[in-house]
Amino acid sequence: MNFDRLAVYELFAEYGGLLDEGKYDAWLGLFADECQYHVVPRENHQQGLPAALIYCDSRAMLEDRIRALGEANKYNIHTDRHIIGLPRIVAAAPGGLRVEAPFAVYQTDQEGEARLFATGLYRDQIEAAGGRLRFREKVILLDNFAVPSLLATPL
């Protein structure tokens, strides 16, 4: 099937860029109307256990989480920096793609100290509709499942 590889790269670049700028509502716009977002500890994935750190099996749940982050939750004051590796197209079919991409997220605190906060693999279903690509499903396999401090802003 023909697909625009550059458009896939742009989707991931937008994904990391919007998160690092804290533009979470715009980031939500990269997801399809029906979508899922899960952060899964590698420990559970390897043992075939279903529990996730973040389990949003609908767009409503993902939007609720972003709203809670703004309205209710308190967390470490920090800057995120997503380093996303080149996406690997695993499968391509009419209307959609399966894509994997390795990622690392560094967090820098208010006093300028950075640390590796998260690293793992995005395993995504991407929908091609209306001339644009959006995430239908994003499963984030978290390699460093001993989460440093806490996980608030999206990976």
Place this chain on the structure above:
Amino acid sequence: MVTAAIWPALDYSRVPYLLYHDPDIYAEEQRRIFRGKVWSYLGLDAEIPKPGDFRATYVGDTPVIVNRDAKGEVHAFVNRCAHRGALVRRELSGNASNHICIYHQWCYGLDGGLTAIPFRRGIRGQGGMAPDFDMSAHGLRPLRVGAVNGALFGTLDPDAEPLEDYLGPPILAQLRRLLDRPVRVLGYNRQRIRGNWKLYAENTRDNYHASLLHEFLVTFGLDRSTQVGGVKMDHRHRHSITWAEADTDDDIAQQAYADAGVRSNFLSLQEPDLVTFRPERADRLNLVVTSVFPSSVFVQISNSLAIRQIRPRGVDEVEVFQTMIGYADDTPEMNLHRLRQANLVGPAGLVSMEDGEAIEIAHRASGPDRDRTTVIELGGGGVISDRDYRVHDVPLRGFWSYYAELLDIEPAGAVR
């Protein structure tokens, strides 16, 4: 070394910051508390159902193996070779008929006994161990194991009181309630917090912070201090049960928070399943946090059920290791409901993520000035007792009273 003179108040309402920061005190805690006469949660029967199944865990910072032998009996022992002190079992879980240290291949049975030493008799009569080397005296250091409805506990002190006496009737009743039917493990999560382990242990006993730090609870109506609730302790006040009942404050909640000047936008979610409590028993309890001294916590928040181990990692760091559970007979709908409500707890938990930050800022700012103290006086000072209201932090003083007893630093005339 620290002495009884450290306490500025006899009712443990003042805790010197030194206790959270001194490496010598940390070492003493490992020796007198974790390797002493306490019982620690090790894991679940359901995690090692078959003969040979094992899991690696910790008691304090001591690595421990729990396994099931060929006869179905559970054993636990320190995961440390009797030869050179190496970790014997490196994997976190699995199934095996014995445990062999990779360093020199000393071999241990599922009861922890030493069964084989390579080249024990040497080669051609030369080398090897002395003929009188006593294999039976060089097994893996055993723990005594006890269980409450499939929750496995261990102690390194052969003279520790029986598990049921250690827990006491109210705690036993709560564990039997939570584990009143066979469980299914849904998964694990871990959180590494840059703070002393006791800050986390206190946090699990602190009812006062819940609806103030964790604004999600109030904002989305899951748990408020205005609900009917309180705390119940064992007769030594070393353990605590924080409890609350669902739907008991609709009339007073908003006004109470407004009167207190606490931010309280009462909002609703697009997906209410996340905060919908589906009663599973005759009682109305929708929040129960059962904290067992020193480091085991059994948690029900709505329909999310979990068991936490507080794993100290030196004086400045703690890992919270959490096992998410459901019941073996959960319907697919209930299973999905629990996976959704798992969003509430853990390192990314909508009602728990703040604990990581609160503990880190408390640890950071308390470090430099170690003879100053915390203030633990919500619900009043003096004698430690159960409360049937929620704005208090009384069980923290219970924690410290037993802590002082085990470290042998109880002041004369202590009020407990």
